[in-house]
Amino acid sequence: MIAGNVSPSAASPGYGRSNRGRTLWLAAIVAAVVALCALSLAIGTRDVTWSEVLAALRGHVDSIGEAAVAMRMPRTLLALFAGAALGLSGAVMQGVTRNPLADPGILGVNTGAALAVVIGVAWFGMTSAHAYIWTAILGAGCTAAFVYTIGSLGRSGVTPLKLTLAGAATSVAFASLVIAVVLPRNDIAGGIRSWQIGGVGGATFERIAEVLPFLLAGLVLGLGSARKLNSLALGDDLAAGLGERVALARGIASLAAILLCGATTAVCGPIGFVGLVVPHVCRLLVGVDHRWLLPFSALAGAILLLAGDIVGRLAARPSELEVGIVTAFVGAPFFIWIVRRQRVREL
Template sequence: MTARSTPAVAGARPLRRPDRGRALWLLAVLGVLLALVFASITVGSREVPWSDIAAALGGGTDGFGQAAVATRIPRTLLAVVAGAALGVSGAVMQGVTRNPLADPGILGVNMGASLGVVTAIAFFGLATATGFIWAAIAGAALSAAFVYAVGSLGHNGATPLKLALAGAATSAALASFIRAIVLGRNDIAGGVRSWQIGGVGGATFDGLATVLPFLAAGFAACLLAARGLNLLALGDDLAAGLGQRVAAARAAAAVGPVVLCGAATAVTGPIGFVGLVVPHVCRLLVGVDHRWLLPFSALGGAALLTASDVVGRIVARPEQIDVGIVTALIGAPFFIHIIRRQKVRAL
């Protein structure tokens, strides 16, 4: 099956895109991301002289300016990898469920990961970065399975509207569980509340080294599922007729986003709407072939989260707005737009 014959998924229209045009768009998005990375390192809540920026990029940490830039480097790298993880997760979830509203936040996956981390801290005394990641992945997997099971009940199976409603209800319930756990634990309440907003501040190279293997495994699983997602886009009956094991393909494709969401949430907190906005925009550029869509979603997610972090640092100087708040301000209107365009009755 070629990219030009792959039908639309998640409500997108079939678009023909020659590979040369896609490659040019890929270079353009990569250029935008590199520019945003440079801006993230050089721009912040406080002005830093160019001499200090150059010295910090060379490894210097003397003085406030150099120390500030040295802190921004791991923060920027975390924004890039976490944004890429959330962007790819959203694209795969929309392909697995054929749901234009699928997103780790909307379907309750992020909140499940959050509950996993909070539960591990409160009841098991977990204090290691690797332990947080495993707990988040377990919570994300259980939440995703529960939402899909509830959304599949009744007539017509797992429709987009039922999945969105099940995800919203599950997210609200899990958020209540988190508040109930934290309410009686003043020793962890402050840190959990701050982490739940979602942000990339406080990133370290050690933390990045811990989470990168999990993210690499998640990205690999998603890329391996790309061809299967293209077949699933044809519809279950036709995919089965072409030899695809539909249930197995869905389960295998779901592993990648669960790992990506869990690992990203463990280090940044729950950040919503990146996985909703980015795949829709990328489909307009490169069409619906997941072999192209997933790399574009990775670059687009990295660019969106990095840009949101830069905006959060400069709009309220000298204070900062966490990136989770900025992405919510961007994503909520986009979510409403998708619902209006798709017409709720048709979902």
């Protein structure tokens, strides 16, 4: 189940970074997460003071500003959790497939989860939040298996290029199916189209509480797969020789990515490119050791989604752009750069 032969030493110029340098970067990234959370609470259609932010954090909602901050709290938390989930899932997918272009959006996993949810809503009248989550996870899992099967056809087996093309074709086909399912249903079309863009607006603590167990399960499985992904990076034969159960290791890591992608898509809609951009940037900072790369990818994913949400609020005030649009503006050029840098003929 390997999609290429990228050695650890060749995968990133950040290989072999010192632990001291990584620790400094970790402190900087944590500080950036805290700062962006504060800005997310303070910035919106209504300007608030820092005293109102602090008062709202203490539970006060006496003024309009404090009430505005209280309404932004779940949105900020959702952006934090969803960004971390997407960043981590992208790093895990790239580790499992050894494919530098692996990403929940590019491989069609997000679109598969979205299609499953749309079918559930349109054909089966699905309304329960837990049903949304389980259906999205099932759709993500089935799509991942389908894309891998298509990408493995042929004599050469799975390659990064074949996997990427299979994912892109699947994503386009499933997006068309979503439109076909929604078109006859004017009663749900508006809500589905808005959800399809991908965003964190309208978040509530209740929605976060419903999806949080799935995100935590994916987080634990993903971070726990770090050593196994380091072994898989050496190749299946060498990993097996070191005592690694290759199929089980890849299965657990894949399950983590599917849980994270499916749960995030259920609550936010399909948000693309976070899982592509973040791991590549983190490799430049901390190298290819997954024990460092995975937690850094989670934190950096939170940074990207928080920053994207803030930019979306500022770019179209008093209205706003959904964060899925902002990440597309960032990720699409990055994807082109990665393809050119990796020289797609050699993938």
